[in-house]
Amino acid sequence: MWRLLSNPRPSATSQLCCRAWITISAESRAPSPREAQRKNAEAMKPVQDMLRAAGIADEAIKTIFYDLQPDWDYSDNRRVLRGYVASNAIDVRIDNVDRVGELLDMAVTAGATSVQNIRFDLKDREKVEREALRLAVADARARATAAAAGAGMSVDRIIKIDEQRVSSPPPVPLARATFAAAQAAPPIAAGSMEVRVLRDLIRACGPCGLAARMHTNPFKALARAIVGQQLSAKAAATIFSRFEALYESFPTPAQVLATPDDRLRGVGLSSQKLRYLKDLCKHLEEGQLPLDALHQMGDEAVIETLTRVKGVGRWTAEMFLIFRLQRPDVLPVGDLGIVNAVRRAYKLRKAPSPDRLRRIGEAWRPYRSVACWYLWASLNNEPTKD
Numbered sequence: 001m002w003r004l005l006s007n008p009r010p011s012a013t014s015q016l017c018c019r020a021w022i023t024i025s026a027e028s029r030a031p032s033p034r035e036a037q038r039k040n041a042e043a044m045k046p047v048q049d050m051l052r053a054a055g056i057a058d059e060a061i062k063t064i065f066y067d068l069q070p071d072w073d074y075s076d077n078r079r080v081l082r083g084y085v086a087s088n089a090i091d092v093r094i095d096n097v098d099r100v101g102e103l104l105d106m107a108v109t110a111g112a113t114s115v116q117n118i119r120f121d122l123k124d125r126e127k128v129e130r131e132a133l134r135l136a137v138a139d140a141r142a143r144a145t146a147a148a149a150g151a152g153m154s155v156d157r158i159i160k161i162d163e164q165r166v167s168s169p170p171p172v173p174l175a176r177a178t179f180a181a182a183q184a185a186p187p188i189a190a191g192s193m194e195v196r197v198l199r200d201l202i203r204a205c206g207p208c209g210l211a212a213r214m215h216t217n218p219f220k221a222l223a224r225a226i227v228g229q230q231l232s233a234k235a236a237a238t239i240f241s242r243f244e245a246l247y248e249s250f251p252t253p254a255q256v257l258a259t260p261d262d263r264l265r266g267v268g269l270s271s272q273k274l275r276y277l278k279d280l281c282k283h284l285e286e287g288q289l290p291l292d293a294l295h296q297m298g299d300e301a302v303i304e305t306l307t308r309v310k311g312v313g314r315w316t317a318e319m320f321l322i323f324r325l326q327r328p329d330v331l332p333v334g335d336l337g338i339v340n341a342v343r344r345a346y347k348l349r350k351a352p353s354p355d356r357l358r359r360i361g362e363a364w365r366p367y368r369s370v371a372c373w374y375l376w377a378s379l380n381n382e383p384t385k386d
Contacts, residue, residue, distance in 0.1 A: 018124075020097045023064070023117040024107045025089035033068055033084045040086035043111040050110040051092060054103060065089035089114075201345065205377040208370050210326065218291040219284060220250055221324040222306070225316040226276050227269070242267035253281035276311025283309050295325055322369045331361045331368040341375035 024047060028039035051061060067087045073080045094100055097120065104115050122128055141155070148155050227243065228236035244250060246263060256264075257278060264274050283289040289309060294302050299321055306317040318332040332338060333354040342360060343351050352360065364371035 018095070018097060019121050020094040020100050021117075021119045022092050022094065022100065022104065022115060023089055024092055024112045025065070025087060025114045026111060027085060027087045027113050029071060029083055029085050031083045036084040036086040037068060040088050043113070044088045044090070046110040047107055047112050048090070050106050051103070054106060056092060056094070060093040060095070062091045063088070064091045201374040201378055205374050208373050209377070210322070210369065210373050217250060218294070218320075218324055219253060221320055222280055222312065222316070223277060225319045226273055226280065226311055229273070229311070229316065239268035243269070253284040256281045257285065273311065279310040280312065299327055299330060322372070327369060329366045329368045331358065331364070331372065333357045335372075337376050337379055338372055341379050345375065345378060
C-alpha cells in the first residue's frame with residue numbers, strides 16, 4: 001500500500017495576466033498650505049475625470065495617500081520655510097492590460113507628475129490555482145507510480161493527499177516609472193505569471209505543526225494569550241509556567257478568583273494583566289462567556305464574543321481561533337511576527353500595512369492560518385502582538 005503526498009517538485013500553470021494596477025500621483029508646491037491644496041486639487045481632478053471618461057469605474061479608483069507638508073530649505077545651518085507641498089496618490093485598477101500604456105500617457109497629459117508601482121495579476125486566480133493543484137496531484141501520482149515500479153511494487157490506492165501551499169502575493173510588482181512628460185504611450189507588456197502550489201517556505205519548514213499546538217483547555221488558551229500579550233515567547237512561557245506552578249493542576253476560573261493578587265503578581269503578572277485575567281474568570285463563572293458554544297460560531301462571531309472581556313482584543317481572539325478552535329482561514333494582521341515575516345519573504349522595503357497584508361493574504365485563502373504558521377516558522381518564532 002502506497003501513501004501519496006501531493007508534494008512533488010513545484011508544479012506550475014502559466015496564464016497571461018489580465019488585470020493591472022497603477023499608482024498615479026500629483027505633487028504641488030505653493031507659498032501657503034491653502035494654495036498648495038488648491039493647486040493639487042486642480043492637478044488631480046482632470047486626471048480622475050480622464051480615467052472615468054476612459055471607462056474606469058469609480059470603484060476601481062482608490063485614494064491611497066494624501067499629504068500636506070511644509071517645504072524646508074537649509075542655508076547657513078538655518079532652516080528656512082520655502083512653502084508647502086501637497087501630494088495626492090490614487091491606485092487605479094485596469095481590467096484590460098492592453099490599455100495600460102495608453103492610460104499612463106493620458107494620466108501624465110492630464111496633469112499627473114508621477115506614475116509608478118505598475119503591478120499585474122490574474123483576474124481569475126482561483127481557477128488557475130485549482131488547475132495548478134490538479135497538475136501537482138497528477139505529477140505526485142506519476143512519480144509515486146514510477147518509484148513503486150522501481151521497487152517492484154505498484155500503487156494500489158491513495159491513502160492521503162496533503163495540500164500545503166503559500167502563493168505569491170497579488171498583485172506582482174513588475175516596474176516603477178516616473179514621467180515628467182510623454183510623447184507616445186509607453187510600451188507595457190504584461191507577460192505571463194506562474195501560480196505555484198508549493199513554495200519555498202513549505203519546503204524549508206516541512207509539515208505544518210498547527211495540530212501539535214492545539215490547546216485542549218479553552219480557558220487555558222485564553223489565559224495563555226492574555227499572559228503573552230506584549231511579551232516575547234520566552235518571557236511569556238516563563239511567567240505562564242510560574243502561574244501554573246501555583247496550583248496542583250491547571251486552575252479553574254474559581255480558583256484563580258480566590259487566589260490573592262499579591263501571589264499572582266509574584267509570578268510576574270502586571271496589575272493590568274491581573275485585572276484582565278480575573279475579568280475573564282468572572283465572565284466564565286457568571287456564565288457570560290459560553291466557551292463550549294464557541295466552536296459552533298463563525299470566526300467573526302467568536303471574535304465579537306471574546307472581545308467583550310477586558311484585555312481580550314482582536315489579536316487574542318484570533319490566536320484562540322487558530323490554536324484552540326483550529327480555524328484554517330485566520331489572518332492576524334496585528335501580529336508583529338507575521339508583519340516581519342511577510343516583509344522578509346516578499347522583500348518589501350517597509351513593513352506592510354494591515355490593508356496591504358490583507359491583500360497579500362488573499363492568495364492564501366482558504367488556508368491563511370496555515371500560511372501564518374509557515375511565516376512564524378520562517379522566523380523561528382511564535383505569535384507576538386504588535
